Structures are given as structure tokens and as C-alpha cells.
Amino acid sequence: MSLHIGSIAPDFEQDSTEGRIRFHEWLGTSWGVLFSHPKDFTPVCTTELGRVANLTAEFKRRNVKVLAVSVDSVDSHREWAKDIEETQDCELDYPILGDSDRKIANLYDMIHPEANDTLTVRSVFFIDPNKKIRALITYPASTGRNFQEILRVIDSLQLTDSHKVATPADWKSGDDVVIAPAIQDEAELARRFPKGYRAVRPYLRLTPAPDR
Numbered sequence: 001m002s003l004h005i006g007s008i009a010p011d012f013e014q015d016s017t018e019g020r021i022r023f024h025e026w027l028g029t030s031w032g033v034l035f036s037h038p039k040d041f042t043p044v045c046t047t048e049l050g051r052v053a054n055l056t057a058e059f060k061r062r063n064v065k066v067l068a069v070s071v072d073s074v075d076s077h078r079e080w081a082k083d084i085e086e087t088q089d090c091e092l093d094y095p096i097l098g099d100s101d102r103k104i105a106n107l108y109d110m111i112h113p114e115a116n117d118t119l120t121v122r123s124v125f126f127i128d129p130n131k132k133i134r135a136l137i138t139y140p141a142s143t144g145r146n147f148q149e150i151l152r153v154i155d156s157l158q159l160t161d162s163h164k165v166a167t168p169a170d171w172k173s174g175d176d177v178v179i180a181p182a183i184q185d186e187a188e189l190a191r192r193f194p195k196g197y198r199a200v201r202p203y204l205r206l207t208p209a210p211d212r
């Protein structure tokens with residue numbers, strides 16, 4: 001299945017290191033980040049899972065549940081988890097889905113046969129509380145992901161959901177944002193952006209962070 005921004009994240013039921021997961025039910029009213037790993041006991045994945053474990057407070061603060069998947073069994077994940085905790089100085093406090101049957105990998109199109117026909121690439125799916133896919137990123141197995149960027153994307157999605165703004169290049173939470181070009185009425189601009197705005201061009205208008 002080909003998944004895009006705006007698709008409903010496919011539901012599934014699968015075993016994990018924290019028991020059976022019914023995905024949509026497990027997400028509840030939270031946002032979700034589902035991220036794939038090519039294989040257990042591999043170096044880059046080990047650092048990534050440790051990094052996420054050290055950032056779980058940041059994900060929780062944003063009402064995001066994180067869920068990893070790797071194409072090996074839950075028993076293998078449990079053995080690997082000991083190594084991750086020991087080498088990355090962390091406590092793995094989120095589930096890793098078993099996927100020996102490649103059910104999740106296939107459902108989410110995480111295997112790119114031109115790269116490798118059995119292992120997944122590094123996919124990340126950002127899922128909102130309505131179970132809609134709001135962003136996806138894909139890296140090759142050789143490139144570890146930047147999880148600060150993943151938090152930054154969540155910050156942008158959550159901010160732009162609640163204000164008529166967009167976030168410019170290299171934006172970080174707290175920086176100025178861009179006013180949606182559709183808003184032209186001065187009274188509406190004054191109401192929505194009481195801190196004022198700066199028009200660099202008529203189509204490029206910046207306003208201070210509306211959530212601060």
C-alpha cells in the first residue's frame with residue numbers, strides 16, 4: 001500500500017516487548033511516532049533506540065507515544081534491549097514491535113527492494129490523534145536519524161494545527177513564524193497576531209511565536 005501525508009495510518013495487531021499492541025487503540029488520543037529499524041543487534045539502530053529512550057520525556061511532554069519496529073522477533077528484541085540499555089546508558093521505556101513476519105514492514109511500505117529486499121529502511125511516520133499520517137521521512141539504513149529533527153517536526157505540526165501559520169527554514173520552537181498567505185484582512189491579522197508582524201515581502205510576513 002502506498003501511504004501519503006493525509007492517509008489514515010493502517011491499523012494492526014502485533015506482539016511487542018510490552019505485550020500485544022492494537023495500534024489505533026494503543027495510540028488512544030495521543031500523537032504517535034512509528035519508526036523502523038533494519039535489524040536487531042546492528043550499530044546504528046542501537047544508538048537510535050538509545051537516543052529515543054533518553055528523549056521519552058520530550059515525546060511525553062508533546063503527548064506523543066513512540067513505537068519502534070524491527071524485523072526480528074520479540075525474544076530477539078528483549079536480548080538486544082539489554083545491550084541497548086547497557087551501551088547507551090538508558091532505560092528502554094517504550095515498546096519495540098516484533099516483525100519476523102514483516103507484517104508491519106509491508107503494511108507501511110518500509111522495505112525498499114532497490115535498497116535491500118528483506119531489511120527495512122529507516123522510516124518515520126508522524127501520526128496525529130485522528131490517526132492521520134501528517135509527515136513521513138525515510139533514510140537509508142546507513143544514515144542514523146536526527147531525533148531533535150523529529151521533535152522539531154512535531155512542534156511544527158502541533159503549532160501549525162492551532163494557529164494559521166507555517167514554520168520557515170530551520171525554525172525551532174519559539175522562533176518567529178510565517179503568516180499563512182491566505183490571511184489578508186487587516187482586522188483578522190490584528191486579532192490573530194496581536195504581537196504584530198513584519199512584511200519582508202507581501203507574501204512573506206513574519207510574526208513572533210504565537211504560543212509564547
Ligand code: BEZ
Nearest residue numbers: 038042043044045141142
Ligand atoms: C545499523 O543499524 O547499523 C545498520 C543496519 C543495517 C545496515 C547498515 C547499518
